Amino acid sequence: xxxxxxxxxxxxxxxxxxxxxxxxxxxxxxxxxxxxxxxxxxxxxxxxxxxxxxxxxxxxxxxxxxxxxxxxxxxxxxxxxxxxxxxxxxxxxxxxxxxxxxxxxxxxxxxxxxxxxxxxxxxxxxxxxxxxxxxxxxxxxxxxxxxxxxxxxxxxxxxxxxxxxxxxxxxxxxxxxxxxxxxxxxxxxxxxxxxxxxxxxxxxxxxxxxxxxxxxxxxxxxxxxxxxxxxxxxxxxxxxxxxxxxxxxxxxxxxxxxxxxxxxxxxxxx
Amino acid sequence: xxxxxxxxxxxxxxxxxxxxxxxxxxxxxxxxxxxxxxxxxxxxxxxxxxxxxxxxxxxxxxxxxxxxxxxxxxxxxxxxxxxxxxxxxxxxxxxxxxxxxxxxxxxxxxxxxxxxxxxxxxxxxxxxxxxxxxxxxxxxxxxxxxxxxxxxxxxxxxxxxxxxxxxxxxxxxxxxxxxxxxxxxxxxxxxxxxxxxxxxxxxxxxxxxxxxxxxxxxxxxxxxxxxxxxxxxxxxxxxxxxxxxxxxxxxxxxxxxxxxxxxxxxxxxx
DNA sequence: ACCGACGTCCCATTAGGTGAGAATCTAGAG
DNA sequence: CTCTAGATTCTCACCTAATGGGACGTCGGT
Numbered sequence: 106x107x108x109x110x111x112x113x114x115x116x117x118x119x120x121x122x123x124x125x126x127x128x129x130x131x132x133x134x135x136x137x138x139x140x141x142x143x144x145x146x147x148x149x150x151x152x153x154x155x156x157x158x159x160x161x162x163x164x165x166x167x168x169x170x171x172x173x174x175x176x177x178x179x180x181x182x183x184x185x186x187x188x189x190x191x192x193x194x195x196x197x198x199x200x201x202x203x204x205x206x207x208x209x210x211x212x213x214x215x216x217x218x219x220x221x222x223x224x225x226x227x228x229x230x231x232x233x234x235x236x237x238x239x240x241x242x243x244x245x246x247x248x249x250x251x252x253x254x255x256x257x258x259x260x261x262x263x264x265x266x267x268x269x270x271x272x273x274x275x276x277x278x279x280x281x282x283x284x285x286x287x288x289x290x291x292x293x294x295x296x297x298x299x300x301x302x303x304x305x306x307x308x309x310x311x312x313x314x315x316x317x318x319x320x321x322x323x324x325x326x327x328x329x330x331x332x333x334x335x336x337x338x339x340x341x342x343x344x345x346x347x348x349x350x351x352x353x354x355x356x357x358x359x360x361x362x363x364x365x366x367x368x369x370x371x372x373x374x375x
Numbered sequence: 376x377x378x379x380x381x382x383x384x385x386x387x388x389x390x391x392x393x394x395x396x397x398x399x400x401x402x403x404x405x406x407x408x409x410x411x412x413x414x415x416x417x418x419x420x421x422x423x424x425x426x427x428x429x430x431x432x433x434x435x436x437x438x439x440x441x442x443x444x445x446x447x448x449x450x451x452x453x454x455x456x457x458x459x460x461x462x463x464x465x466x467x468x469x470x471x472x473x474x475x476x477x478x479x480x481x482x483x484x485x486x487x488x489x490x491x492x493x494x495x496x497x498x499x500x501x502x503x504x505x506x507x508x509x510x511x512x513x514x515x516x517x518x519x520x521x522x523x524x525x526x527x528x529x530x531x532x533x534x535x536x537x538x539x540x541x542x543x544x545x546x547x548x549x550x551x552x553x554x555x556x557x558x559x560x561x562x563x564x565x566x567x568x569x570x571x572x573x574x575x576x577x578x579x580x581x582x583x584x585x586x587x588x589x590x591x592x593x594x595x596x597x598x599x600x601x602x603x604x605x606x607x608x609x610x611x612x613x614x615x616x617x618x619x620x621x622x623x624x625x626x627x628x629x630x631x632x633x634x635x636x637x638x639x640x641x642x643x644x645x
Numbered sequence: 646a647c648c649g650a651c652g653t654c655c656c657a658t659t660a661g662g663t664g665a666g667a668a669t670c671t672a673g674a675g
Numbered sequence: 676c677t678c679t680a681g682a683t684t685c686t687c688a689c690c691t692a693a694t695g696g697g698a699c700g701t702c703g704g705t
Contacts, residue, residue: 114685115428118661119389119693124433131456140651149695154653158385163394164488172652176457178486178493178511184454185511186401187446199501216448218434223448231469241448241455384654388692389662410682419664424684442671442683 119156122148126156127176130166136173184241191216193317193326194225196359201228201328204352208345210332211236212352215251215314216325217259218243220270222252225326236331244306247271247287248280250314251327253300257291258316258324264291280305299346300327304334311337315349320362328353392418396426397446400436406443454511461486463587463596464495466629471498471598474622478615480602481506482622485521485584486595487529488513490540492522495596506601514576517541517557518550520584521597523570527561528586528594534561550575569616570597574604581607585619590632598623 125146130137137145143153157174160166164179188194194214201212205228214226221243229236246252246267256264273282281287294300302312314329330337330345337345395416400407407415413423427444430436434449458464464484471482475498484496491513499506516522516537526534543552551557564570572582584599600607600615607615 115425115432116661117389117393117425117429119387120393120426120429120433123387123390123393124435127453131453138651139653150652151654151695151697152693155385155387155693156390158653159387159390162385163390165394167488175460176453178457178488180450180457181454181493181495182511182513183397183401183446184451184457185509187448187450187454189509190445218437218448223451225451239455239459241452243452386692408682409684420683421664421666421685422662425662428684 122146122152123156123160126153126160127165127180130174130176133175136169136171136175138173142174188225191225191326193356193360197317197326197328197356198226198228200352200355200359201226203355204228204328204330204348205230207348208330208332210330210337210345213238213251213312213314213329213331215249215255215327215329217246217252217255217267220246220267220272222246222249222255222327224251245271245274247273248276248302248306249329250300250302250312250331251329253287253290253294253302254314254316254327254329255324256287257294257300258318260323276306277304277308279303297346299342299349301342302329302331309334313337313342313345313349315346315353317353317356317360318362319357319360328356392416392422393426393430396423396430397435397450400444400446403445406439406441406445408443412444458495461495461596463626463630467587467596467598467626468496468498470622470625470629471496473625474498474598474600474618475500477618478600478602480600480607480615483508483521483582483584483599483601485519485525485597485599487516487522487525487537487597490516490537490542492516492519492525492597494521515541515544517543518546518572518576519599520570520572520582520601521599523557523560523564523572524584524586524597524599525594527564527570528588530593546576547574547578549573567616569612569619571612572599579604583607583612583615583619585616585623587623587626587630588632589627589630598626 126142129142129145139150139154139157142148142157143150146153148156157166161168161177164177166174167177168174197214201214205212209230211227211229213224215222215224223243224238224240227236227238227240244252246256256267259267268284268287271284271287273284275282281290299313299315304310310331311334312329312331314327316324317326317328319325328349330349396412399412399415409420409424409427412418412427413420416423427436431438431447434447436444437447438444467484471484475482479500481500482498483494485492485494493513494508494510497506497508497510514522516526526537529537538554538557541554541557543554545552551560569583569585574580580601581604582599582601584597586594587596587598589595598619600619
């Protein structure tokens with residue numbers, strides 16, 4: 106789960122350490138004391154202390170009343186600036202809400218980054234059980250519907266690049282485990298116009314997704330509907346897919362992507 | 376606008392520099408090239424380069440196709456972890472939506488941090504003009520309704536601490552400019568049960584806010600309704616305040632804060 | 646009162662970061 | 676196409692800035 110050691114030609118030890126601290130605090134459910142941080146990261150308490158103080162000055166961490174540390178709200182500020190450029194999120198929200206109202210299941214909006222998808226928004230039906238996903242979290246492309254939806258409609262070479270970077274870890278027994286299997290799946294996705302994740306990420310969870318295309322007909326994101334397999338049944342898929350297609354069409358026009366050209370048809374027609 | 380130089384007893388130059396880089400990229404509307412970053416921060420190009428490479432490895436920045444840099448999505452991840460603990464946000468959302476539906480104006484959810492308020496959520500009525508605020512952004516307490524709402528219901532000593540840290544900058548001619556004026560205003564806020572910002576932050580913008588109280592009857596956040604002064608008129612204030620009070624009562628019970636005790640009455644009754 | 650765990654602070658040592666500058670790449674002009 | 680200016684990438688000897696050993700203070704438990 107934890108990412109590998111941050112190797113690389115360029116190094117700034119202090120930064121690696123600082124981010125390790127943030128990572129640690131981010132992973133932890135509960136705030137951590139100085140001693141715990143120092144021990145976990147094998148830093149001298151004196152060093153850990155200095156880092157925490159500096160991070161606190163920058164409001165990247167904050168102290169709870171009992172003196173323990175947790176992530177600070179400055180990160181929240183930065184995070185929101187980071188996705189600001191993708192104002193996609195704001196524009197998409199109303200459409201996602203409608204989608205959720207129609208399907209009564211959870212909707213996600215996700216972006217592709219390297220070989221992972223990042224969830225930038227999530228809307229849940231009011232009475233649903235909370236889903237585990239967190240906005241900002243990421244998953245490998247190959248075991249998510251959003252990942253496959255984007256990948257399937259990416260130009261050949263871009264897709265190939267992503268393919269190469271996938272490590273094909275499995276999280277359930279249905280997870281796609283080989284590049285070839287994924288390629289076949291992508292072909293299928295292109296044909297029917299939407300991607301399916303049939304318990305490939307998590308047992309009992311089924312998702313459908315379609316890509317959001319920009320003016321150049323390139324996928325910039327994907328929208329998905331997810332729910333427990335017993336509710337999101339195979340028979341319902343086409344109907345849900347239709348809602349999805351309408352939804353992304355709405356987003357696209359809202360973003361000012363003119364839906365012209367025949368390439369559009371390919372992804373939109375069921 | 377830009378914060379002062381990050382002085383302080385504890386120093387880790389590398390971190391200050393790294394955050395300066397992130398800050399710079401965050402402020403900038405458009406992605407920046409290495410040369411621009413180096414120049415703006417008075418760093419040697421080779422130093423700036425190394426920082427950017429390391430930051431990129433950590434996905435704190437990313438490169439656009441033309442090689443320029445902007446904030447990376449890792450920050451978004453961190454940011455969302457940072458507010459995760461405050462699951463307040465998730466719980467509050469449905470209530471805010473209802474509030475927006477009722478009032479047809481923008482609603483904000485904000486937290487107090489040091490002497491500033493941080494907006495952790497915003498809901499806009501579908502057809503409204505976009506407001507300028509950004510989730511994650513912050514404003515000084517003294518010129519916002521949310522700030523005053525929280526401050527007014529904080530225990531004497533906590534409030535005094537915050538008071539001391541305020542620098543009373545003015546942004547309009549109506550901005551509260553002295554500690555005494557603020558104290559009077561807070562008294563008024565306590566009496567009527569809601570706080571008002573009458574063009575004190577921005578010309579033509581009027582806001583009302585009430586605090587969200589936890590089980591100990593301490594304010595943990597505030598909810599506000601904001602709109603152009605010509606729509607949010609003085610006569611409408613009490614009506615809007617009522618919607619607000621209902622809204623925060625909903626949030627409080629949703630969070631599991633038992634609404635017992637007479638202290639509750641003080642804030643709830645208009 | 647004593648002990649142990651934790652946080653804060655100081656300072657001499659040296660590992661780690663710095664920046665001059667050379668090498669390489671890129672884009673635009675001629 | 677070549678030339679040139681500007682930006683980016685890379686290398687390395689120097690020296691500053693970060694390190695961590697350790698002393699001191701504080702809190703809570705026995």
